[in-house]
Amino acid sequence: MLVVEDDHSIRELLQLHLGLAGFAVDDEGNGREALDKARDRAYDLLVLDVMLPGLDGVSLCRAVRAGGPNVNTPILMLTARDSEADTVIGLESGADDYLTKPFGVRELQARIGAVMRRHKHAAVVPPGEPDTVLQLAPGVTVDLPKRLVVANGAPIDLTRQEFDLLVQLASRPGVVFSRARLIQTVWNGDTYVTERTVDTVVSRLRKKLETDPRQPALILTAWGVGYKFADLP
Numbered sequence: 001m002l003v004v005e006d007d008h009s010i011r012e013l014l015q016l017h018l019g020l021a022g023f024a025v026d027d028e029g030n031g032r033e034a035l036d037k038a039r040d041r042a043y044d045l046l047v048l049d050v051m052l053p054g055l056d057g058v059s060l061c062r063a064v065r066a067g068g069p070n071v072n073t074p075i076l077m078l079t080a081r082d083s084e085a086d087t088v089i090g091l092e093s094g095a096d097d098y099l100t101k102p103f104g105v106r107e108l109q110a111r112i113g114a115v116m117r118r119h120k121h122a123a124v125v126p127p128g129e130p131d132t133v134l135q136l137a138p139g140v141t142v143d144l145p146k147r148l149v150v151a152n153g154a155p156i157d158l159t160r161q162e163f164d165l166l167v168q169l170a171s172r173p174g175v176v177f178s179r180a181r182l183i184q185t186v187w188n189g190d191t192y193v194t195e196r197t198v199d200t201v202v203s204r205l206r207k208k209l210e211t212d213p214r215q216p217a218l219i220l221t222a223w224g225v226g227y228k229f230a231d232l233p
Helices: 008-020 031-040 057-066 084-092 105-120 160-170 179-186 195-209
Strands: 002-004 026-028 046-049 075-079 097-100 133-137 140-143 148-151 154-156 219-222 226-229
Touching: 002 008, 002 031, 008 026, 008 105, 026 031, 031 057, 046 057, 057 075, 075 105, 084 195, 097 105, 133 160, 140 160, 160 179, 160 195, 160 226, 179 195, 179 226, 195 219, 195 226
Parallel strands: 002 026, 002 046, 046 075, 075 097
Antiparallel strands: 133 140, 140 148, 148 154, 219 226
């Protein structure tokens, strides 16, 4: 895993305890140099502090999600600020989870374990349809075995969460899924995932798939309940 933290003492502490937990840890204190490492090799997990010299953690997260060997690698953000706005910005940049400082070692290890378990939990191909390709809308398809989404002939880069959520909704168009049910099916009931996380991933999906994310035609809101995929003719 790659730990990016500019505070030397915290970085050493993270490296020590994560090493004792069995992780091979690379560390970096500068955001731009960390981006070079993230573009050079694949990691099992990225732990990014928000406040970094050279390149802040949110920008680093966005750059990693834009392409390269870690485009789908789980990312845990560390922040010293405990506000909803900071959390949303981190999640919308492509992070899988966040942890507010100060935190305990056990909480950190629990969050890391949860993020990595979610990463291994892939979308399930409907029984009896191992080669299913879903036609979501004119020019938009999902190849389930390849975990590939194509819109107008071009592949769309989706994180694991985005892809799994899209498949969950699109495989049953017109059916309303509550946020609680989506947490259970997409995130495997992870206790660290909140309904706000579901909203954030839906927002990211809309930005990538919808012609006008402010007036979505594919991923629709069922007010007071959750979300559904449009039942297109």
